[in-house]
Amino acid sequence: MSDVVPARRGLFAKYIGGMITVVTLVLVVNRGIDVWVSYQDTRAALSRIQQEKAIAAAQGVEQYVSEIERQIGWTTHAQWAAGSIDQRYYDFNRLMRQVPDITELVDLDGNGRERLKVSRVAMNVIGSDADWSEDPRFKGILDKRVWFSPIYWRRESEPYMTMSLARAGRRSGATVAEVNLKLIVDVINAIKVGKAGYAYVVNRDGRLIAHPDISQVLRNTDMARLSHVQAALRARQGSRDEAPRATVGVNLANQNVLSAAASIPALDWLVFVELPLNEALQPLYASLIQTGLLLLFGIALAAGAAWVLARHMIVPIRVLSAGAARLGGGDLTHRIAVRSGDELETLGSSFNRMAEQLQESYANLEHKVEARTQELARSVDELTASGEILRLIAGTPEDLRPVFQSILQHGTRLCEANFSVLWTIHGDVFRLVALHNIPPALASHLDQDMQSGPDTAIGPAMHSLTPNQIEDTRMSPAYIAGDLLHRAFVDQGGVRSMLSVPMVHQGELIGLLSIFRHDVGRFADKHVNLMSTFADQAVIAVENSRLLRELRTRSEELSESLEYQTATSDVLKVISGSAFNLVPVLKTVAETAATLCCAAEAALFLREGDTYRWAASVDSSNPFLDAVREQHFLPGRDSLIGRIALEGKLMQIEDVLDDPEYGRKDLAQQGGVRTLLGVPLVREGIMTGVMVLTRHHVEAFTDKQVEVLRVFADQAVIAVENVRLFTEIQEKSRQLELASQHKSQFLANMSHELRTPLNAVLGYAELLIDGIYGELPDRARGVLERMQSNGQHLLGLINEVLDLSKIEAGQLKLTLDTYALSAIVQTVVAATESLASAKGLKLKAVVAANLPAGVGDERRLAQVLLNLVGNAIKFTDQGSVEIVAVARGPTFEIAVSDTGPGIAAEDQTRIFEEFQQIDNTSTRRKGGTGLGLAISRRIVAMHGGALIVESALGRGSTFRVVLPVKVDKQQEAA
């Protein structure tokens, strides 16, 4: 039983966790949406307010500028301009006193000439008549009433602006005022934005014009580096229609601010109003804190509620769990008490009912187990008995008595009988072979065989071949019929009931098993079955024993035949091992035959014409054997060999001393020879010899021995024949070799002899051509040249024949020395270039760099390569011939490829044979002896390499020479 798996996380924790999760989720979602909406609202409202404030600030600044403009305005009236210069001087001074922002005032006439200049920072000038006509301050008012200059900076820190006002009337002059904008600060400071908000003004480049912190202005701060300022400047340049919005940015103090901008179009300035974000979002934070508190409260409430609920659920479940654990642990008397009145209580009751039912089932099971255990014990008993019997069968297969004894003993005991007997059938009668616990009074009746009549007590079992029982012997037909043996069993042995089981093997009755009781009654089925099993086992034992006996006989026969076979194969081994030496083979045959057929000696005689002479025999110092060794046997009745020679068949003399015709009785007596056997050796119906075996006592050879001896005789014949054939072949091959050597020598001599006069012919021809003997007519010269070329060809043929015959006669010796493969290739290319170009072929040579130095016969290798390249050129009509030489590890590989007609697969071996070309027509057409490849192949082979062709019709050919880089000794040319 497995333990109750402990809960990984209790229900309690799950409840509380669940409740808290749900409440938190609801609150968070609810408040989240709330906060988000209110944030959006607040943002929008703030933005709007901020924007309005910016617009208001812009208006304030604009108003300030307008105020200055208005102050100066009255100097633009025409009548003022017409006044005296003193008057104007006075007025300017007054104006500057009234308006501290104005730093300098200039009066210009209609032509741009300076009439008066009053300044706080310079000398006042009257009537300087300086020309301002090209100054923007003058030009600016030509087409409009008021002109504002861009901001400029004095002393690099104070913002200034020039304001020109045109006088009424066309070209009637102007008043130019330099205005210090530092004083706008007051205007800016007056703008209140929240608690910590502020406003400032920048020009169109983002330069600060006014700021509550005047030092920033004096430092000429560039506000355009603040991203929101930059954005506002860009927006000003863009669409005017777009409603500017408040944005969040970072101010100079690195504070997050909510910023709004409004422009002053006339001056091209921007007024910014900024409020720290903290302050702006203050209401939003309050709302967030409220939400947090509400959340905490909600969670606490949920936890409380969950705790109460969970407790209510968990307690009965724990009771159920503990109860179920006890029931599971085997305590079925335990009952679960849950009084919750709900499904849990129903579950508790179900558990209780289940426990009751289990209790009942267990009680039933125990009864059944007890009954089964008893049966099992009996079965075990029976099996043990069976096992013991089988063990006995296996252990003593020959001796049946212990098996039968054990069967009776166990059968009697297990079937609750008193005694038992076992009969086996012998012809028509039954003989008792085992008994157990027989009452002494019966013993004298058991010596006799039992008849198996139908009226006997065992008759029914024997005839039906099935078990038969007699429940009350006194009432049985056999008893009533007066079967004597049965009456003895009943009357003297006290048998009142009996069971007979036949032992049947393959439908045949082979015995009978009977058990007896002293009381009347039926044998139970299980007893009948058990006895049937025992009867089967008895049959197995009998069969086993029979098979074993048979097996033993067979294996004895087999080992004998194996001995014969081994001997035969030994002889065959000797025959095949010494094919050229007859005597040891025949001696082995004789020795083996003698040993195997229990003969004293054995000897073999071979026929020579009409006589038979000793050839081999076993080692022996028998005078008989010594004598026959020297004799010639002729056909005749006086000797065994003579008789066999006459009749041609196997013969035996059982006792030589008793044979009237036998003529060597004294010799036989000396050697103690009595029985003689002779086996003819016959090949293709002709006798070639005789094998003779002797015995020193009179005992005929058995048929089996004769059979074996015939086999040996046949083997002797084979051996003789083998040796004869072998000798013949050896002689023939020796003659062949000699003939071949003679041929090669002849060829070598002949070619040399042919060359000498040919050289003379060629030499004379050349002298003639060279004009040594005087000038020749052209026709004669032509003929001579053809004579010379034919002679050269003939010389080539003779040289090749000479080479080949030298190779065949084993006279060609390689001169092994170091060589450079690249040099060989170069030589060959140089020699064949002209041939190739004459046929319009491309000749290419690719030699790998850094080839190792080779060791071999340079001249012969060059000859091979020359032959291959020459062939390639000869047989290729268009295209190219390519030589590729590379080294692969310890070998050189030289490939000669062409784009010629190719060689069919079936011709590829033929071309390497002597005097072979692809076909005779090509020989005639292309010339050559057809010896070149044969010679090349042999030369390569003598280097321990190989010459291979790869080709197909229409695909060109590649001849590949593969040879060791370093040849240390000349190989046989195959």
Next chain:
Amino acid sequence: MSKRILVVEDTEDNRQIVRDLLTSVGYEMIEAVDGHEGVEVATRERPDLILMDIQLPVLDGYEATRRIKSNEATRHIPVIAVTSYALSGDEDKAHAAGCDGYLAKPFSPRQLLALVRARLG
């Protein structure tokens, strides 16, 4: 005075060819038909160059050359060996015997002439 060349050669035809060839270009040719005679003539006549066939009756070309080269009086005469078997190893043997040049048979008269000219100018 024209240069004199001793040709040691047993075949009449070959002698004839060489004779015709050499005399046609102004050399003087003296002859010997076996190795023994070759040594004798060389000692007596002191030719400027010897063309020595190798397969010769009585004394073969190698031996004849050895004798010529062991004689103080004839040592300086260049000897060109002419072998009929163009077997590998012949050239080495020729050098070992003291030959100064080597020509394999069959040679063409042009080849021979080239070799002789290279020696005698």
